[in-house]
Amino acid sequence: MAFDSALALFWLKKAVSIMVQPPLAPLLVIAAGLLLAARSRRAGLRLAWLGVAATLLLSTPASVGWLLNRLETAPVVDAAAMRQAQAIVVLGAGKRRNAPEYGGETVNRLALERLRYAARLARTTGLPVLVSGGAPTGDIPEAVLMQATLEEDFSVPVRWVEKASLDTQQNARFSALPLRAAGVSRILLVTHAAHMPRAQAAFEEAGLQVIPAPTAWLGGTGAGDQVLGELPGPSAAYAGWYAVHEWLGLLAYRLTR
Incomplete structure (x- = not known):
C-alpha cells in the first residue's frame, strides 16, 4: 500500500490531540508530578496538584461554561x-x-x-x-x-x-x-x-x-439541578473535553493559516 501523507498527518494530529486534551493531559501532569516528587517533593506535589485542579476545572459546570460561552456565540438561525x-x-x-x-x-x-x-x-x-x-x-x-x-x-x-x-x-x-x-x-x-x-x-x-x-449547545450542563448540577460530573467533563478540543483547533487553525 502506498504511503498516504495526508492520512499519516491526520493520525499524528489525532495522537497529539489526545495527549494535550482531557482526560489524558491532566493525568499526565499528575503522573509527572508524582515522579518528580521522588527528587523534589515540593515541586512534584505542586505539579500533581496542578493536574488535579485542571481535572476539576474541566469537569465543573461553571468553569466549563465559561469556556463554552466564548465558543457558542452563533445564534439560532432564523x-x-x-x-x-x-x-x-x-x-x-x-x-x-x-x-x-x-x-x-x-x-x-x-x-x-x-x-x-x-x-x-x-x-x-x-x-x-x-x-x-x-x-x-x-x-x-x-x-x-x-x-x-x-x-x-x-x-x-x-x-x-x-x-x-x-x-x-x-x-x-x-x-x-x-x-x-x-x-x-x-x-x-x-x-x-x-x-x-x-x-x-x-x-x-x-x-x-x-x-x-x-x-446541540453544550453550555449550561449543570442547569438541571440547582445543587448537584454545579458539582463536577460526567456531562460537564464531556463538555469540558469538547471545549478544549475546539480551542486547540482554533489555535492550530490560526497557526497554520
Whole structure:
C-alpha cells in the first residue's frame, strides 16, 4: 500500500490531540508530578496538584461554561437568514463502528444530532443537502453513512456526498468544489454550536458565504439541578473535553493559516 501523507498527518494530529486534551493531559501532569516528587517533593506535589485542579476545572459546570460561552456565540438561525441560503451543508462528527443492529457501522450520536437538525432545516426550506465526512480508517466513508441516515431514517434526500475529507478544513475545501460547480455560494452550515467558529472560518476561507445554523449547545450542563448540577460530573467533563478540543483547533487553525 502506498504511503498516504495526508492520512499519516491526520493520525499524528489525532495522537497529539489526545495527549494535550482531557482526560489524558491532566493525568499526565499528575503522573509527572508524582515522579518528580521522588527528587523534589515540593515541586512534584505542586505539579500533581496542578493536574488535579485542571481535572476539576474541566469537569465543573461553571468553569466549563465559561469556556463554552466564548465558543457558542452563533445564534439560532432564523427564517430570514434561511431564505438567503442556496444549500445545506452538514459536517460529520464520527461514527459508531460496532452497530450490529444497523448492519455494522452507523453515525455516532454527535453526527446524529447534526443530521437531525439538518433534516429539519431541509424540510423547512426545501434546500438541497450536502454531507461531508471521509474514512480515516479506510472503510466506509462517514458521508455515506450520513446519507443513509438522512434518506432512510429522516426521508431527506442528499444531493452531494463529499467523502474524501479528514478534518474541518478539508470538509470546507472539498465541499466547496461541487457546490461552486452547481452555482451555490451561500450555505446553511450545520454543526455543533461549539464547533461553529472553526467550521465557519474554514468554509469562508474556501470561498463560501456561511449562514451559521448551529445545534446541540453544550453550555449550561449543570442547569438541571440547582445543587448537584454545579458539582463536577460526567456531562460537564464531556463538555469540558469538547471545549478544549475546539480551542486547540482554533489555535492550530490560526497557526497554520
